[in-house]
Amino acid sequence: MKDLFEKLNERMGPLGMHADEAHGYFTFPKLEGPIAPRMKFRGVEKLTWSLNNYLGLASHPEVMKADAEAAAEFGMAYPMGARMMSGNTNYHEQLEAELAAFIQKPKVILLNYGYQGVLSAIDALVDRHDVIVYDAESHACIIDGLRLHIGKRYVYTHNNMESLEKQLVRATKLAETTGGGVLVITEGVFGMSGSQGKIKEIVDLKAKYNFRLLVDDAHGFGTMGTTGAGTGEAQNCMEGIDIYFSTFAKSMAGIGAFIGSEPQVIKFLNYNMRSQIYAKSLPMPMVIGALKRLELIRTQPQLKDQLWKVVHALQNGLREAGFDIGITTTPVTPVLLNGSIPEATHLTHDLRENHHVFCSIVVYPVVPKGVIMLRLIPTAMHTLEDVKYTINAFKIVKNKLDSGDYRQEKIAAFA
Ligand SMILES: Cc1ncc(COP(=O)(O)O)c(C=O)c1O
Numbered sequence: 001m002k003d004l005f006e007k008l009n010e011r012m013g014p015l016g017m018h019a020d021e022a023h024g025y026f027t028f029p030k031l032e033g034p035i036a037p038r039m040k041f042r043g044v045e046k047l048t049w050s051l052n053n054y055l056g057l058a059s060h061p062e063v064m065k066a067d068a069e070a071a072a073e074f075g076m077a078y079p080m081g082a083r084m085m086s087g088n089t090n091y092h093e094q095l096e097a098e099l100a101a102f103i104q105k106p107k108v109i110l111l112n113y114g115y116q117g118v119l120s121a122i123d124a125l126v127d128r129h130d131v132i133v134y135d136a137e138s139h140a141c142i143i144d145g146l147r148l149h150i151g152k153r154y155v156y157t158h159n160n161m162e163s164l165e166k167q168l169v170r171a172t173k174l175a176e177t178t179g180g181g182v183l184v185i186t187e188g189v190f191g192m193s194g195s196q197g198k199i200k201e202i203v204d205l206k207a208k209y210n211f212r213l214l215v216d217d218a219h220g221f222g223t224m225g226t227t228g229a230g231t232g233e234a235q236n237c238m239e240g241i242d243i244y245f246s247t248f249a250k251s252m253a254g255i256g257a258f259i260g261s262e263p264q265v266i267k268f269l270n271y272n273m274r275s276q277i278y279a280k281s282l283p284m285p286m287v288i289g290a291l292k293r294l295e296l297i298r299t300q301p302q303l304k305d306q307l308w309k310v311v312h313a314l315q316n317g318l319r320e321a322g323f324d325i326g327i328t329t330t331p332v333t334p335v336l337l338n339g340s341i342p343e344a345t346h347l348t349h350d351l352r353e354n355h356h357v358f359c360s361i362v363v364y365p366v367v368p369k370g371v372i373m374l375r376l377i378p379t380a381m382h383t384l385e386d387v388k389y390t391i392n393a394f395k396i397v398k399n400k401l402d403s404g405d406y407r408q409e410k411i412a413a414f415a
Pocket residue numbers: 113114115116118139141187191216217218219247248249256257
């Protein structure tokens with residue numbers, strides 16, 4: 001037998017095992033100052049590309065004012081209790097109604113957080129007779145929702161419709177014997193690769209198979225579609241999405257999330273989602289702040305236009321400079337390089353310390369061994385000058401990587 005705490009040392013995980021060298025630098029870094037492309041890291045200004053503040057709403061003066069006034073009027077405690085018991089307000093219901101109108105779904109339910117919202121929605125929507133079919137590159141909140149599902153689940157190869165159909169055949173066969181239904185889950189925008197889920201093609205499969213579709217559009221809401229209503233709007237198939245999810249943590253630059261669906265589904269979720277029934281309701285400043293953010297998304301399309309101007313400049317510039325940015329068709333911009341984890345850490349360190357460019361680094365096991373992914377999130381606040389500067393810095397570090405300058409035997413301590 002072993003002591004439980006002793007065992008934790010052996011189970012630190014792929015990132016945790018580097019905690020001593022990386023903490024405070026690669027992991028848990030502190031970016032200080034107002035949220036903007038230029039923020040301070042360890043007292044020095046850096047050009048940041050890792051905040052999902054797509055539309056620049058985090059520090060928009062009208063947003064800051066709405067947040068501050070709501071906090072002054074209501075404090076952070078109000079309302080007390082879960083929505084069902086004592087935590088409901090007109091503002092919560094107004095936000096749900098405005099979100100529903102914006103995404104053109106009959107009803108919306110507000111959620112406290114996206115991660116636990118998706119997990120809890122999956123838990124509520126299916127029982128042991130039902131079968132889930134999901135994309136292999138699904139976000140952790142979907143994977144953890146699946147862990148709660150005691151029925152069968154089938155995974156299909158990322159965005160591969162042949163594989164999805166194969167799994168739908170299996171799922172249908174099984175559901176016919178159990179008397180259950182089938183739930184297909186994909187993301188709208190995959191947050192690592194920037195690829196879009198093939199929602200339109202999945203919706204078209206409804207002509208052949210009987211299933212309901214849940215789309216996690218965390219990165220698509222606000223950035224995709226003519227009005228910013230998300231990837232369903234961009235692919236012109238919003239009505240085929242049975243359960244539309246997004247979070248306030250990205251374009252909306254806040255906290256909270258929501259699901260839009262048919263009235264009967266939202267009523268069911270209101271009375272059966274454990275993460276909402278057994279948890280305190282969203283604080284008023286979050287709700288009033290979200291109303292303001294939604295108003296700006298609706299009334300200031302120039303924010304999304306500016307975002308896309310930066311996205312196109314960045315992605316075209318990187319491609320023209322010979323970088324592999326994969327198959328993104330969304331603002332998420334991965335830059336794929338070849339190298340080891342020590343090389344990745346030295347390259348990122350060089351970028352951050354000598355070029356003052358701050359971006360997130362993604363290595364194995366999120367990407368295959370030998371691949372270094374630097375993930376850039378352009379926003380409406382970045383300028384074309386920022387783009388030019390960054391591409392130039394990337395060219396310099398890539399040359400050094402290719403000439404072996406970052407080859408070191410072990411990860412240096414940066415913490
Ligand atoms: C695809 C996806 N779903 C859900 C979430 C979770 O959202 P939240 O930060 O509101 O918990 C995220 C955020 O990281 C995400 O990228």
